[in-house]
Amino acid sequence: MSYPMQCTTSPAPLRHRAWRTLSLMAACLLGLPVAQAGVTIAQIVPLSGPLAGPGMTFSAGAAACIEDTNRKGGVAGKPVKYVKVDDGYDPARSVAALESLLERPDRPSALLVFGTASSLAVSKRAAELKAELPILPTGSGARSLQESEDPNLFHVRAATAVEVDRLIAAHAITGIKSFAVIYQDDALGQDGLAAARATMARLGLPAPPAVGFARGTKDFDTVARQVAGAAAQAVLIVGPGPDIARFIQSARTAQLTARLLAISNLEPSQLVKTVGTDAARGISIAQVFPDLVHPRLPLAREFTRIVGASPDTALLNPYALEGCIQALTVIEAARRTRDGSGPALRQALENSSRLDLGGYFLTFSRGRHAGSSFVNIGVMDRQGQLRF
Known part of the structure; x- marks a missing residue:
């Protein structure tokens, strides 16, 4: 998928402005990529309160995969920024976090939001503020989210x-x-x-x-x-x-x-x-995600490698993997557009058709924001491991 070239200039001293304009015009005429705006992924997640444990694991998984992307050069040569905000598993605090994030100079390109109630509250408030950016609910496949008509919501887990x-x-x-x-x-x-x-x-x-x-x-x-x-x-x-x-x-x-x-x-x-x-x-x-105990899919093996480089071995679990998958979804969308803004990422996801994250596939379109139907069922064995 190709996107219109963003050929704009920003204020600069007069002696530099003409050269910059000519350079950008040449890039457009030759079809060369113009430097991509940076991508900021923000996560609204409980780092305190009753679900602080899962919340910290989700955020650590997202952070680990963003750091790995940045070690490899980021997106279009620019590092992916990551910001996390604690909402204590309280939807009112989730909304306050959204409002604060939208006022930042590094306004988020995409949001990862923990839980059904918080995701619904953030989705509603973002619509009221006319904010256009992908919102990826974490830890929830609730019907009220998956069947929402909000064009900002995208889902990486089965309902x-x-x-x-x-x-x-x-x-x-x-x-x-x-x-x-x-x-x-x-x-x-x-x-x-x-x-x-x-x-x-x-x-x-x-x-x-x-x-x-x-x-x-x-x-x-x-x-x-x-x-x-x-x-x-x-x-x-x-x-x-x-x-x-x-x-x-x-x-x-x-x-x-x-x-x-x-x-x-x-x-x-x-x-x-x-x-x-x-x-x-x-x-x-x-x-709803690949097995990490016996990793078969390339995604699971790659995540195991990333976690192996981390001092926190407790990250080898589905919570952290979901955070990673969400981050990689946003990063892959950013690679498909020259504009790292929220509206551009949302369009990129809708136009992506099928994202392959290493054997774990997400299918999005303008009319489909529920990307996965992957479900497996395991039974706990006598060693405390989930067997399929």
Whole structure:
């Protein structure tokens, strides 16, 4: 895809202005590339509060891949800038962070935003401010995001509805006929519950009993007892990773015998850290990114190499990989345009058709901003590893 040459001049002393203008005109006439404006990737992410752990891992993954790009010369010879802002997992702070970022001299070319509620709030405020730039939600494939008509939103992970559908369908094949749903009572959880009901109706299974929990819930013992009373054969858990892990801990204490199924927000090492390898064994977890334990795709191998150069070996997990994939998506879009501004990157993504990030493909177009449908399902083994 080619783009119109940006042939403009900026104020300069008179003796230099004529030469600069002639040089730019010559470049345009010869079809030579004009120096590309720098790219700034900003991330609004919880670095404090209940989801600080996942938030810091997401940001570290994005930073590691941006640093690797810069070591290789950046984009068009210019380094990619990276800025992160802590929102404490609070949508109001997310919006305030957006407003502050848009006032900076190095106005962001793209935004990575953690969580469903924060991404929706930032998306809405950006539209009100008429800000045009790609906004990539992190850690969420909620329907309210994936089906949004906001042209700024682009998604690098499969929808939560796809995860839920495949988790239920895969276990229904084994003979499980009754499911219950535990969900955080927000946009993500409600979307997951709706998807579960739709899948079970499609499969001719009875509607699932559902138990919601509020944001910030710490004690899941009551929720576990409520679920036990439903006598379901399997329980699907939709919510943030730490909350899923805490529910599983309570479920084991309550001796809940149902098969436990979790969406990809649950990071396997986080689960083991919370409940131990014995209690983690047998948990089914959907994955929306390539396997890093046994890396087969070039993307996974390359990310393993990048992380190997980092002192933080804890980055070898799906949270960090998602942050990396988002950063690489923006970087690849920047390579396809001579203008590193938000509007140009948004157009580049829409015109990219198919991005190959090393065997992990993203398909975007003007009418399609949900780039991936990749879902795999693994089961935790006795060593605390996810096996496929």
